[in-house]
Amino acid sequence: MSLLDKLDAVAAARKALLPEGVEVFGTPIEEVYSSTEARIGDHRILFLGTNNYLGLTFAQECRDAAQEAIHSEGTGTTGSRMANGSYRGHRALEREFAEFYQCRSCIVFTTGYQANLATISGLAGPGDIVLIDGDSHASIYDGCRLSGAEIIRFKHNDPADLEKRLRRLGERSRSTLIIAEGIYSMLGDRAPLADIVKVKDAYNSTLLLDEAHSLGVLGETGQGLVEETGLLDRVDFITGTFSKSLGGIGGYCVSNHPQLDQLRYVSRPYIFTASPTPATIASTRAALRLLREGVELRRQLWKNVHQLYSQLKELDYRLGPEPSPVIATILETPQQALALWKGLLENGIYVNLVLPPATPEGNSLVRCSVSAVHTSEQMNHVGKTFARLRETVFQ
Amino acid sequence: MLNDYNEVLQKLCHHLEQLVGPGVEITPQTDLINELAIDSVKLLNLIMEIEDEFDISVPINALADVQTVHELASLIHRIKAQEQ
Numbered sequence: 398m399s400l401l402d403k404l405d406a407v408a409a410a411r412k413a414l415l416p417e418g419v420e421v422f423g424t425p426i427e428e429v430y431s432s433t434e435a436r437i438g439d440h441r442i443l444f445l446g447t448n449n450y451l452g453l454t455f456a457q458e459c460r461d462a463a464q465e466a467i468h469s470e471g472t473g474t475t476g477s478r479m480a481n482g483s484y485r486g487h488r489a490l491e492r493e494f495a496e497f498y499q500c501r502s503c504i505v506f507t508t509g510y511q512a513n514l515a516t517i518s519g520l521a522g523p524g525d526i527v528l529i530d531g532d533s534h535a536s537i538y539d540g541c542r543l544s545g546a547e548i549i550r551f552k553h554n555d556p557a558d559l560e561k562r563l564r565r566l567g568e569r570s571r572s573t574l575i576i577a578e579g580i581y582s583m584l585g586d587r588a589p590l591a592d593i594v595k596v597k598d599a600y601n602s603t604l605l606l607d608e609a610h611s612l613g614v615l616g617e618t619g620q621g622l623v624e625e626t627g628l629l630d631r632v633d634f635i636t637g638t639f640s641k642s643l644g645g646i647g648g649y650c651v652s653n654h655p656q657l658d659q660l661r662y663v664s665r666p667y668i669f670t671a672s673p674t675p676a677t678i679a680s681t682r683a684a685l686r687l688l689r690e691g692v693e694l695r696r697q698l699w700k701n702v703h704q705l706y707s708q709l710k711e712l713d714y715r716l717g718p719e720p721s722p723v724i725a726t727i728l729e730t731p732q733q734a735l736a737l738w739k740g741l742l743e744n745g746i747y748v749n750l751v752l753p754p755a756t757p758e759g760n761s762l763v764r765c766s767v768s769a770v771h772t773s774e775q776m777n778h779v780g781k782t783f784a785r786l787r788e789t790v791f792q
Numbered sequence: 793m794l795n796d797y798n799e800v801l802q803k804l805c806h807h808l809e810q811l812v813g814p815g816v817e818i819t820p821q822t823d824l825i826n827e828l829a830i831d832s833v834k835l836l837n838l839i840m841e842i843e844d845e846f847d848i849s850v851p852i853n854a855l856a857d858v859q860t861v862h863e864l865a866s867l868i869h870r871i872k873a874q875e876q
């Protein structure tokens with residue numbers, strides 16, 4: 398098969414699955430009105446699939462900070478920090494993140510995807526082992542590939558399976574990097590962190606936790622699962638993203654290991670890409686302040702989470718195992734998922750449709766994510782619409 | 793003996809039959825992707841089952857070189873022998 402034939406095969410597979418005229422992936426958004434509302438075609442819609450957990454994309458402080466940064470420092474850095482230097486904002490944001498986590502150091506990356514690529518490939522190399530949760534995000538898989546280390550998966554959220562695999566590795570468990578996520582992006586379940594930490598200590602391995610979906614969402618000050626479980630000082634490296642609860646784009650890694658700083662000299666996804674723009678850094682700094690103080694936002698977020706989760710449960714939709722800002726309805730066939738997705742959109746609710754192979758266990762998902770700034774009217778409309786669509790979807 | 797190649801092959805074929813259903817002939821030369829339509833996700837799930845059965849861990853990097861049933865059986869056999 399030629400290079401281009403392979404892409405034709407992809408197009409054919411997509412066409413077989415999805416009806417003509419429905420732009421399911423990358424739906425065009427014509428106008429954005431607020432962190433929860435926009436226009437698709439001629440319809441005003443509610444965003445219920447973004448990862449805007451605290452609704453900060455439209456926070457006045459963040460927008461003002463970004464504008465001010467563009468005025469004073471320009472639109473871009475046009476190069477990597479290695480070659481073109483670190484702006485004041487880059488350094489300040491790293492200090493602020495380190496202080497937030499009470500950690501020795503932080504490195505900021507251009508995206509969350511690159512934070513995982515850079516951290517994993519900087520820590521592990523040929524001859525080492527990465528032991529990753531089977532449901533890990535693509536950025537973790539790709540980081541592992543880039544590292545050249547041996548990649549072994551453990552069963553999703555199963556510390557006993559993790560332990561078994563470490564035992565088999567013998568002495569090599571010392572050069573093993575274990576990777577888990579605070580909240581898993583597809584089904585919204587948390588990692589069993591206390592048990593994972595116990596196993597990692599017993600085998601002298603190193604643990605990396607990706608708090609992409611849990612930053613701002615879990616813990617009193619929003620540090621994530623490490624704060625909720627009181628295990629901050631037992632995790633070796635934490636990565637995360639600015640693109641979800643912080644409403645921007647970029648990523649970070651924090652750690653107490655002094656070696657973290659050496660990643661700046663060995664990690665290709667840090668060295669060979671342009672650094673975050675001044676506007677991005679400025680809005681993220683403002684958002685981090687709001688996130689830390691956002692006790693009320695988190696209270697509102699979890700109120701919305703519990704409302705929607707229990708409504709959908711009552712309606713007998715199959716859901717992820719625990720309430721979380723990611724609320725996924727699990728459907729047996731792609732056709733059912735597509736029918737639900739379309740039904741929601743026709744009623745002005747835009748969510749994520751996730752089809753195999755991007756889903757755990759080959760299921761199809763209609764993935765909702767809840768925000769602190771969704772109003773009770775909006776949440777009621779969502780609940781009523783799911784109730785109305787039940788019949789059509791499962792007919 | 794469990795680490796005997798033929799026994800590995802037999803057990804692997806048993807897993808594959810359950811995965812692809814009856815009526816499909818599986819030989820050592822059968823191509824996993826092109827003939828049995830086992831995509832990357834199915835392959836990873838199959839590997840988890842096999843790992844339990846043989847009490848081994850199969851690094852997913854090693855799967856890049858696996859195309860046929862024979863190649864997968866040899867890989868499992870080799871890892872099993874190394875771990876003993």
Ligand SMILES: Cc1ncc(COP(=O)(O)O)c(C=O)c1O
Pocket residue numbers: 508509510511513534536578582607609610638639640641646647648
């Ligand atoms: C668990 C996890 N890690 C990392 C990322 C990558 O983050 P970003 O999209 O900000 O690059 C994502 C989101 O896509 C994610 O869900």
